[in-house]
Amino acid sequence: MLSLRWFPIPVQLSSQSSSIHPKPQLRVSSSLHNAAATALRQEVKECLNDGFAPGEEALPAGLRREAMPRHVAVIMDGNVRWARRRGLPSGAGHQAGARALRELVDLSRKWGIRVLTVFAFSYDNWVRPKMEVEFLMSLFEGVIKSEINNLAREGIRISVIGDSSKLPDSLQKLISDAQEKTKDNFRLQLIVAVSYSGKYDVVQACKSISQKVKDGLIQVEDIDESVIEQELETKCTELPYPDLLIRTSGELRVSNFLLWQLAYTELFFVPALWPDFGKAEFAEALISFQQRLRRYGRRDL
Incomplete structure (x- = not known):
């Protein structure tokens, strides 16, 4: 999986939630290559589906x-x-x-x-x-x-x-x-x-x-x-x-x-x-x- 923190591209993350770990909204520059943009969006989608923000990772079993x-x-x-x-x-x-x-x-x-x-x-x-x-x-x-x-x-x-x-x-x-x-x-x-x-x-x-x-x-x-x-x-x-x-x-x-x-x-x-x-x-x-x-x-x- 790609790592957002190492991705040298213009990415903006904004929060629209008051929860402890707000779900970020992704906006990717139109200049980004299609393949890279697709991969980046997929990472964010997987992160949000798993309940953690980009840059974080799934927790070990037993941790909340x-x-x-x-x-x-x-x-x-x-x-x-x-x-x-x-x-x-x-x-x-x-x-x-x-x-x-x-x-x-x-x-x-x-x-x-x-x-x-x-x-x-x-x-x-x-x-x-x-x-x-x-x-x-x-x-x-x-x-x-x-x-x-x-x-x-x-x-x-x-x-x-x-x-x-x-x-x-x-x-x-x-x-x-x-x-x-x-x-x-x-x-x-x-x-x-x-x-x-x-x-x-x-x-x-x-x-x-x-x-x-x-x-x-x-x-x-x-x-x-x-x-x-x-x-x-x-x-x-x-x-x-x-x-x-x-x-x-x-x-x-x-x-x-x-x-x-x-x-x-x-x-x-x-x-x-x-x-x-x-x-x-x-x-x-x-x-x-x-x-x-x-x-x-x-x-x-």
Whole structure:
């Protein structure tokens, strides 16, 4: 089947429905070759018949599109252990982890998830061996350079959160350029937490609010959850609270990640090391999420 995201032709999709996944109306330029136009229309027809939009794909058995979490967060843990078990240097594990992330981004986009937040490098990780940290910074730069055009073409918006002051200048520049290049994309927002700490996030929000009180911009009695939310790093998205958090490698903790934002998030812990986390494991996590009843403090009668 043809893939719309790779089709270099003038295609317009417009929504005329208020449903969660509106059915797009297809208009193809008359200049398009008849055979290509026919194939493209057939793809859209099949997509609509199957209940998903162009660029998405049919879901694995057991998953329901209408119950898909809008925001999924992932603690990608286990790269070094994965490498050591195979007698490989730690860098090989991080490279394998980057490939696993690329697959997760593709699946999230195709399955209709709107926001994917991944914990790539904790602020607490700066204490790791210098060689490993330098390798990771180099890997981040390499991934951005090699993937940014593909991500932009796929309609993926890149956002990076965390204390960027300790990052190499070259990496800071790449991050800034990537965010600018993809700022108008809307198919999937990929939020990458680099040099991030949940405690730092809350502290910097408190400092910002305190300064606004000091400057007379707000009053102390004006401070509520919404004011704090607007100062957190996740203000970069319209969906700051993850519906589901996935952590790999069998560890059962959140490790200083999105401490405020995870208040009502469903948690899923999987024993697979991050480089081994693929389509089957992701589907299992999503199916588990869809089987849960989220009450937000309410009691069902």
